[in-house]
Amino acid sequence: METDILIIGGGVIGCAVARELSAYQARITLLERGPDVASGASKANSGIVHAGFDAKPGSAKVRFNVEGNRMYESYCREIDAPYVRSGALVLAFDAEQREHVEKLYHQGLENGVEELAILEREQVLALEPNVNPDVVCALLAPTSGLTSPYELTCALADHAAVNGVQFLMDTEVTDLIANNSGFRAVTNRGEYTAKIVVNCAGVKSAELHNRLSSVQFEITPRKGEYYLIDHEIKPVFSHTMFQTPTKMGKGVLVSPTAHNTLLLGPSAQDADDPFDVATTAEALRAVREKAAYTWPGVSLRNVITTFAGMRAHERGDDFIVGATQGVPGVYEAVGIESPGLTAAPAIAVALCGQIASENKLSRKASWVPAPKRPKAFSAMTAQEKELACIENSENGVVVCRCEQVTEAEVRSAIRRPVGARTIDAVKRRTRAGMGRCQGGFCSPRVLEILYEELGAPPTDITKDGGEGRILAGTLAEFAHKEDA
Numbered sequence: 001m002e003t004d005i006l007i008i009g010g011g012v013i014g015c016a017v018a019r020e021l022s023a024y025q026a027r028i029t030l031l032e033r034g035p036d037v038a039s040g041a042s043k044a045n046s047g048i049v050h051a052g053f054d055a056k057p058g059s060a061k062v063r064f065n066v067e068g069n070r071m072y073e074s075y076c077r078e079i080d081a082p083y084v085r086s087g088a089l090v091l092a093f094d095a096e097q098r099e100h101v102e103k104l105y106h107q108g109l110e111n112g113v114e115e116l117a118i119l120e121r122e123q124v125l126a127l128e129p130n131v132n133p134d135v136v137c138a139l140l141a142p143t144s145g146l147t148s149p150y151e152l153t154c155a156l157a158d159h160a161a162v163n164g165v166q167f168l169m170d171t172e173v174t175d176l177i178a179n180n181s182g183f184r185a186v187t188n189r190g191e192y193t194a195k196i197v198v199n200c201a202g203v204k205s206a207e208l209h210n211r212l213s214s215v216q217f218e219i220t221p222r223k224g225e226y227y228l229i230d231h232e233i234k235p236v237f238s239h240t241m242f243q244t245p246t247k248m249g250k251g252v253l254v255s256p257t258a259h260n261t262l263l264l265g266p267s268a269q270d271a272d273d274p275f276d277v278a279t280t281a282e283a284l285r286a287v288r289e290k291a292a293y294t295w296p297g298v299s300l301r302n303v304i305t306t307f308a309g310m311r312a313h314e315r316g317d318d319f320i321v322g323a324t325q326g327v328p329g330v331y332e333a334v335g336i337e338s339p340g341l342t343a344a345p346a347i348a349v350a351l352c353g354q355i356a357s358e359n360k361l362s363r364k365a366s367w368v369p370a371p372k373r374p375k376a377f378s379a380m381t382a383q384e385k386e387l388a389c390i391e392n393s394e395n396g397v398v399v400c401r402c403e404q405v406t407e408a409e410v411r412s413a414i415r416r417p418v419g420a421r422t423i424d425a426v427k428r429r430t431r432a433g434m435g436r437c438q439g440g441f442c443s444p445r446v447l448e449i450l451y452e453e454l455g456a457p458p459t460d461i462t463k464d465g466g467e468g469r470i471l472a473g474t475l476a477e478f479a480h481k482e483d484a
């Protein structure tokens with residue numbers, strides 16, 4: 001297949017780039033190895049829109065973090081993704097950590113972060129009464145925020161798709177070859193040729209870069225594991241609560257999420273397999289112990305799941321964004337670990353501006369606005385719910401009891417421009433299965449709706465792609481086998 005621009009990777013960076021480029025006259029195809037967009041780090045992170053005080057001054061991380069943070073609120077409004085300006089605190093528990101907090105304050109000022117302040121113990125306790133009373137002071141960063149990383153990524157993909165970008169899932173690029181007319185991408189589903197390639201392949205971005213360039217990059221996958229606590233308990237903290245960072249990252253945080261659940265984590269351990277996101281008892285134990293330092297009353301009674309995400313840590317410890325050195329026509333976003341979610345809007349604007357100007361792309365006469373999502377049933381007033389049920393009786397059928405997700409919402413997620421094709425893809429778009437029972441009740445009905453909408457045999461529906469199936473066969477098939 002031939003296209004003008006090939007984007008590799010459907011994480012938040014690839015989808016933000018696709019959306020930005022969809023404003024230009026070009027045929028654009030995005031290839032994603034997973035069964036859905038947001039299959040990598042963009043589905044499993046802390047969801048914090050970082051203020052930008054902790055990245056090294058002068059680095060690409062700082063530039064894109066601070067720019068991205070400033071863009072976030074209007075960006076999320078434009079594409080209809082969640083955003084909450086919750087603020088963050090970095091806690092100090094002794095004199096040495098106070099020094100570190102003061103250093104972060106001055107570094108933040110140098111990085112251009114606004115509204116920073118150092119709060120003393122009583123002020124911290126007044127803001128967050130559940131914090132460890134041993135706290136001596138904290139850095140307050142009111143510009144820190146929260147988003148839902150997978151909902152954001154799906155919204156970006158939808159906006160790109162309504163503007164003509166083609167999304168191909170389950171398509172893994174295994175080789176990239178330069179030829180006279182551009183590039184050839186070899187995949188598990190055939191070959192794609194393009195004049196321009198944009199490498200947004202997360203943990204695999206260095207490997208793809210190294211196939212074309214003599215300047216070699218090296219990514220170490222770095223796993224982060226979490227506990228997620230149900231929103232049934234009253235919010236324990238209103239701010240994201242950081243401890244002072246370590247050389248492995250920002251440390252263990254205790255944070256509300258954009259959907260009022262509570263996150264404890266992440267751990268940070270280097271891994272061999274970039275796709276092994278299994279959690280481990282050891283890392284989770286460490287998370288629990290470190291979280292208890294921030295929140296002495298830590299309770300795991302309401303933990304509803306544990307999960308892990310993989311950071312793409314590049315050896316040079318900075319984002320690499322721009323044209324691939326010595327390979328005209330190839331552009332890249334390599335080593336996009338934290339704060340990559342925050343930086344995504346700014347990275348996409350910078351990268352696409354460069355691609356458009358270097359390749360003389362013309363803007364389309366019109367750019368279709370991002371499609372609006374139906375208001376979540378759970379967020380409606382009683383009167384809105386009544387009206388919604390009169391308009392469409394499927395609004396009156398609750399599929400997910402924990403998160404109050406209706407049949408209408410599930411069907412709408414499947415019918416979106418980049419629609420859900422798996423049970424977890426429905427979960428990421430609607431929250432059906434995100435709650436206390438983790439899909440115990442709703443998965444069979446979601447599966448049923450998926451095959452009704454897609455016309456696929458129920459035995460083809462998967463939880464999240466791959467070879468595993470939820471249904472092994474039909475009753476008729478089993479009866480037939482028994483008879484035989």
Ligand SMILES: Cc1cc2nc3c(=O)[nH]c(=O)nc-3n(C[C@H](O)[C@H](O)[C@H](O)COP(=O)(O)OP(=O)(O)OC[C@H]3O[C@@H](n4cnc5c(N)ncnc54)[C@H](O)[C@@H]3O)c2cc1C
Nearest residue numbers: 009011013033040041042045048173202224339340341342
């Ligand atoms: C534990 C953890 C916590 C974090 N917390 C935060 C935070 O709070 N705030 C913040 O700003 N940032 C945070 N980050 C960083 C943020 O999640 C990432 O920077 C961001 O998601 C990177 O997006 P991406 O699109 O580059 O990568 P990904 O989301 O990993 O996307 C890359 C995509 O490429 C696909 N792919 C890979 N190889 C191929 C191939 N050969 N062919 C086709 N497709 C391919 C993958 O399947 C994947 O979907 C965190 C990261 C982790 C892991």
